Amino acid sequence: MASPADRATTRVSNFIREIVSEDVAKGAFGGQVVTRFPPEPNGYLHLGHAYAARVSYEVAREFGGRFHLRFDDTNPLTEEQRYVESQIAALEWMGIDWGDNLFFASDYFPKLHAYAVQLIEQGQAYVCQLNQDVMRQQRGTATTPGIPSPYRDRSPEENLELFERMKNGDIAPGEAVLRAKIDMAAANLVMRDPVMYRILHVPHYRQGNDWCIYPIYDWAHCLEDSIEGVTHSLCSLEFENNRALYDWYLDQLGVHHPRQIEFSRLNVSHMVTSKRRLIQLVQEKRVDGWDDPRMPTVLGFRRRGVPAEAMCDFLSLISVSKAPTAVDISLLEYCVRQRLNSTANRVMAVLRPLKVIIDNYPEGQVEWFEADNNPESPEQGVRKVAFSRELYIEEEDFRIDPPPKYFRLSPGVEIRLKHAYLVTCESYVLDEATGRVLEVHCRYDPESRGGAAPDGRKVKGTSHWVSAAHCVDATVRLYDRLFAVEDPEDGDFIENLNSESRVDLGGCKLESYLAEVGTEVVQFLRQGYFAADRVDSKPGELVFNQVVSLKDSWAKIERRAR
RNA sequence: AGGGGCGUCGCCAAGCGGUAAGGCAACGGGCUUUGGACCCGUCAUUCGCAGGUUCGAAUCCUGCCGCCCCUGCCA
Numbered sequence: 001m002a003s004p005a006d007r008a009t010t011r012v013s014n015f016i017r018e019i020v021s022e023d024v025a026k027g028a029f030g031g032q033v034v035t036r037f038p039p040e041p042n043g044y045l046h047l048g049h050a051y052a053a054r055v056s057y058e059v060a061r062e063f064g065g066r067f068h069l070r071f072d073d074t075n076p077l078t079e080e081q082r083y084v085e086s087q088i089a090a091l092e093w094m095g096i097d098w099g100d101n102l103f104f105a106s107d108y109f110p111k112l113h114a115y116a117v118q119l120i121e122q123g124q125a126y127v128c129q130l131n132q133d134v135m136r137q138q139r140g141t142a143t144t145p146g147i148p149s150p151y152r153d154r155s156p157e158e159n160l161e162l163f164e165r166m167k168n169g170d171i172a173p174g175e176a177v178l179r180a181k182i183d184m185a186a187a188n189l190v191m192r193d194p195v196m197y198r199i200l201h202v203p204h205y206r207q208g209n210d211w212c213i214y215p216i217y218d219w220a221h222c223l224e225d226s227i228e229g230v231t232h233s234l235c236s237l238e239f240e241n242n243r244a245l246y247d248w249y250l251d252q253l254g255v256h257h258p259r260q261i262e263f264s265r266l267n268v269s270h271m272v273t274s275k276r277r278l279i280q281l282v283q284e285k286r287v288d289g290w291d292d293p294r295m296p297t298v299l300g301f302r303r304r305g306v307p308a309e310a311m312c313d314f315l316s317l318i319s320v321s322k323a324p325t326a327v328d329i330s331l332l333e334y335c336v337r338q339r340l341n342s343t344a345n346r347v348m349a350v351l352r353p354l355k356v357i358i359d360n361y362p363e364g365q366v367e368w369f370e371a372d373n374n375p376e377s378p379e380q381g382v383r384k385v386a387f388s389r390e391l392y393i394e395e396e397d398f399r400i401d402p403p404p405k406y407f408r409l410s411p412g413v414e415i416r417l418k419h420a421y422l423v424t425c426e427s428y429v430l431d432e433a434t435g436r437v438l439e440v441h442c443r444y445d446p447e448s449r450g451g452a453a454p455d456g457r458k459v460k461g462t463s464h465w466v467s468a469a470h471c472v473d474a475t476v477r478l479y480d481r482l483f484a485v486e487d488p489e490d491g492d493f494i495e496n497l498n499s500e501s502r503v504d505l506g507g508c509k510l511e512s513y514l515a516e517v518g519t520e521v522v523q524f525l526r527q528g529y530f531a532a533d534r535v536d537s538k539p540g541e542l543v544f545n546q547v548v549s550l551k552d553s554w555a556k557i558e559r560r561a562r
Numbered sequence: 563a564g565g566g567g568c569g570u571c572g573c574c575a576a577g578c579g580g581u582a583a584g585g586c587a588a589c590g591g592g593c594u595u596u597g598g599a600c601c602c603g604u605c606a607u608u609c610g611c612a613g614g615u616u617c618g619a620a621u622c623c624u625g626c627c628g629c630c631c632c633u634g635c636c637a
Binding site: 014038040042072074075077078128132135136139140141142143144146173174176177179186187188189190192195197198199200214216217218220221237238239240241242243244262264269317318319321322323324325326327328330331333334335337341342346375376405407408416417418419420450451452453459460461462463464486523525526527528550551552553554555556557 | 563568574575586587594596598599600630632637
């Protein structure tokens with residue numbers, strides 16, 4: 001059985017595939033392909049991470065290679081076991097399969113230490129005791145070269161001894177670091193004697209108190225890749241400058257040397273994925289938490305009811321490049337509708353109920369109509385829907401004075417009640433005080449059983465409905481884009497929030513079938529896709545989330561009329 | 563400013579010297595017991611700009627313009 005990630009739409013070509021395929025063709029790395037996804041367990045995975053994971057996963061899969069999941073846990077200050085677990089769950093949900101290849105960078109600490117000793121012995125690393133501010137100053141600027149550290153020319157012996165003391169906890173945090181001896185005048189700032197190790201007297205969530213020194217990204221990452229035999233190390237564009245250092249460390253050590261390839265991060269319109277911003281949304285309670293259905297986290301998509309397949313389709317469709325991208329969120333919505341259209345059962349749910357009385361329908365009579373669950377796939381079967389004299393229809397499906405092209409119910413007009421009968425509006429009752437329509441009275445055509453026009457007359461409108469005596473109550477949460485503007489970072493990001501990103505509707509009337517559907521996604525006919533909220537919905541207190549609306553061309557007509 | 567990158571339709575993106583794929587969006591139309599889905603059609607004489615090479619350039623060369631990344635003991 002293929003997983004969501006495996007079943008997703010495959011895309012055309014991209015520059016990474018081309019590079020890898022050339023490498024394979026010319027026998028580089030023995031013709032092998034090994035990629036990896038290296039998240040830091042310091043937060044929840046979001047769409048951007050999901051994209052990065054898929055890019056590497058797909059390359060491995062396509063070339064019959066290996067894919068590794070490696071937690072890049074080199075900073076004990078921010079990392080926690082619970083994030084490891086949540087990230088694993090997110091990737092599993094997506095259907096990404098790393099087999100037995102689950103690794104932790106912190107397990108390589110002893111090896112990394114040995115390599116550092118080697119570099120010191122080669123005279124290419126030294127212990128620097130400049131304080132942080134001075135070191136920063138002496139690094140120079142983009143236009144001026146840096147100043148060599150006074151500790152730069154210590155002997156390997158002295159460096160080895162000091163490094164040992166750092167490791168043993170004999171030197172206080174901030175008092176010394178291990179630096180690579182490269183070039184303080186390099187045009188690439190990354191190469192100006194970068195730090196390899198800093199002292200941190202902090203326990204590591206996985207290694208406990210074993211270490212007092214922790215490796216810096218550049219030093220650790222290339223070696224993690226090398227140790228695992230990675231061939232193509234795919235990462236985001238901001239590491240382009242770091243590639244020089246990635247290559248330098250590996251060259252000096254003379255070890256297996258993967259090829260780093262950078263690609264553009266994913267940005268989506270009306271969405272924000274910077275960790276800082278997401279934390280702010282949660283902390284200021286602009287959303288309900290990390291799994292709020294409006295959040296771009298994997299947790300959020302999952303709770304919203306987005307199928308993993310749809311998310312994977314989207315991530316595949318956008319391809320990979322080095323150009324700064326901002327994909328329109330409508331493509332994601334399209335992928336979600338696309339997947340759900342073929343799989344979701346159709347049901348009737350009235351969100352804003354308006355009472356309808358069929359005056360010529362016998363009181364107390366109940367008919368059970370057979371309704372197809374999905375006209376697109378008959379194999380999804382049928383269900384029974386109760387019809388009686390008192391019904392509810394959608395408030396917006398009735399207008400006293402219908403505007404042009406309004407194909408719904410209005411005085412004297414006949415419409416079809418889906419699966420049931422053709423009905424004609426004969427009168428309506430107004431609330432004296434508010435002027436609101438209280439109830440609508442109709443006459444039904446007994447000959448139109450099942451909704452067919454007996455004489456072939458054209459009935460343009462079809463409404464969904466629910467029998468008042470047979471429906472169940474529920475709260476329905478309508479969700480929309482979290483941000484009202486395309487680029488939330490343009491201007492005040494908080495002010496760009498969409499005030500109507502969540503609208504709660506109480507007293508909705510659902511077909512009774514919905515009382516027991518579980519969390520599968522269903523289509524509320526003519527409205528959209530919905531699923532019971534896995535946290536808040538309980539028997540007798542149903543809560544449904546909108547996954548995505550159906551396309552609504554009437555809304556467009558109305559908008560244009562205004 | 564120095565270094566590293568990027569610029570093809572509103573958005574994403576193929577294209578690799580032979581005369582601009584595709585998807586989303588949009589717009590027309592058909593069909594419809596969901597104003598959904600589906601189907602059909604329209605949508606870049608032009609590839610950031612300006613020169614040059616060539617029979618021929620989005621693709622090669624030169625210059626310019628615009629945007630992004632880099633001066634953590636974060637990743």
